[in-house]
Amino acid sequence: MECRSYQTCLTLYCRSPRCYEDLQKSGFLCLPSSRLIQIYKNKVSQQAGIQRHALEWMRNEALNQNLSTEGYEGGIIIDEMAIQEDLAIKKGNIFQLVAFVQGNDESFSMQKILTNNNEIQLANHVLQLVFLGSSGFRFPFAHFPTKQISASELYLIFRKAVKMLALYGFVVRYVSMDGAQTNRDFMKMLLLKNKKTDTLQSMLVTNIFRPSLPKISIIMDYSHVVKKIRNNCCKSGLRSVHNRKLFLRSSLSVWDHWVQAFQWDVSENPYPIHRKLTHEHFFLTSESKMRNHLAEDVLDKNMLHLMSCYRNSLSDATKSAELRGTIEFLQQTSVLVKIFRDRRPIKDYGDDRLQQNRDVLSWFKRWEHENKSNNEVTEKEKSLLSFQCREDIVSLLVGFDEFSREKLQKSGGSIIPNRINSDVIENVFSQQRGLHNGNNNNPTYQH
Structure with missing residues (x-):
């Protein structure tokens, strides 16, 4: 059997050993045994x-x-x-x-x-x-x-x-x-x-x-940064179980805003605005907190659109104003999700996506400066994302920008x-x- 055939069999085996064995035993295709595939895999001692x-x-x-x-x-x-x-x-x-x-x-x-x-x-x-x-x-x-x-x-x-x-x-x-x-x-x-x-x-x-x-x-x-941002958001609230109160634009941004928007979408719209959302997105367990898509789905442009629609549906002007900070926050996170899940190559350092990343970084720094200089905010650290999360956002955006500059301006290629x-x-x-x-x-x- 050719080397490429063994590589294809090895790929199938690594995807699912049981499915490979069933396919091999069925006789539909003439495939090497699982034992032979393991020998091939271990040809180089690990x-x-x-x-x-x-x-x-x-x-x-x-x-x-x-x-x-x-x-x-x-x-x-x-x-x-x-x-x-x-x-x-x-x-x-x-x-x-x-x-x-x-x-x-x-x-x-x-x-x-x-x-x-x-x-x-x-x-x-x-x-x-x-x-x-x-x-x-x-x-x-x-x-x-x-x-x-x-x-x-x-x-x-x-x-x-x-x-x-x-x-x-x-x-x-x-x-x-x-x-x-x-x-x-x-x-x-x-x-x-x-x-x-x-x-x-x-x-x-x-x-x-x-x-x-x-x-x-x-x-x-990026994947861990997005999950960390989501985890900070779900810790923001007024109940005793919440240890953070995110303060944005003279109002609190709490996890209940996400939950209420989801519940409104399910109860009021026969065709949900955000089709990917489930209860698993909002009532998190230690296992579900590790899944990337659960974090991205509550921070992307679809969530931003849902939150805007939910805000427009509210007749109470006070409640509508409370969502202003949350919507502005989602405007920034949706940019992160959109860019770092984009499969289109960046070929030039003047690409608009890099400038959007810089704008997001400036927004997070400006939010931190405003809260720390605001005398009305008593618990300043709890009104922001955690220091570790803010540090990771800086590393992600600054590091990616400098990597793009070094590669695109000096050696060419694409990212x-x-x-x-x-x-x-x-x-x-x-x-x-x-x-x-x-x-x-x-x-x-x-x-």
Whole structure:
């Protein structure tokens, strides 16, 4: 069987192992067995750390796909997945015990000096690094079993990853990650002098190994930023369970505005204005809070249109005025959703979408300044999005703008905004969870 045929079978198997087995057993198509597909998948041994054979595999895949020069430029997407603390045995020519914490030698040496402890620990997280090229090429080139990695360890891993990728012809132009505290500390370590985003003017980092290469932009992950904005909104209200009161344009913007607009749409309109909304969008659980589309649906242009229609339906002028701040807020978030889910390429730094992003950033900064200088607002921090959320918005918009400027003005090419997010690494995690006996919500290091 040709290599491409095996790759197609492997893609089908990773999507759903059970469906692949049913298709193979049906005899409708002559397909290799699941066991043979697993052998093909594990042809390159998956070892923790940044391995040269994995990078060679990555370079060979790029050559097979005839990537252009632009395809070798891209970003590193970083994320962590929780796993069970469970010792596992890896079979092969020799048996190995795996699932222990592994990282940089420098980190282990420093930890040993600080704690005077040389005990080996079981990992409870896996750190995954994925390279995402500008042309769409993607490759998970390294992983590390960790015990919730620290910012200093992440710093060393990232610097080594940039260096190793450059040795194999890949140029890192940006790094994207979620807004976890460790990642924000890592961001501040990279930026050194600019540790506070309220004075931050740049999210660019010099490539210390090859300063002649383009600078690296730090871009906070869009998907996590949108979910964080939504989570701040759902915490805004007048009940005891709410710990935030967003204050906009002399009125409160509370989660009840979203709920009431949805209920009005369902009860009054035979054909809903916003067809995607369900109760799951507004009555969130710990699981539903992680779904990207539930956050985007309550912050996009359709939600803005629904809120405007709901406001026009109110006969009470006072209640109608209360929605003014919420509508203005949705005008900004709908721009973010529209641009960062846009599949059309940005080919010029003068693109209107980049200017719209700058306008949104200016609006959020202006809102913060107005509330902090308003003597009528007593709890100023609670009247705004959380500091972490505001920090992530700055990183997302400033980092993306600088990445666009560095790439479009100096090296040319194009940028597709829809690709600059962590969806690719979440897909890797989903595939890993589904490789053995269906989707596993509590995986081990090996399974």
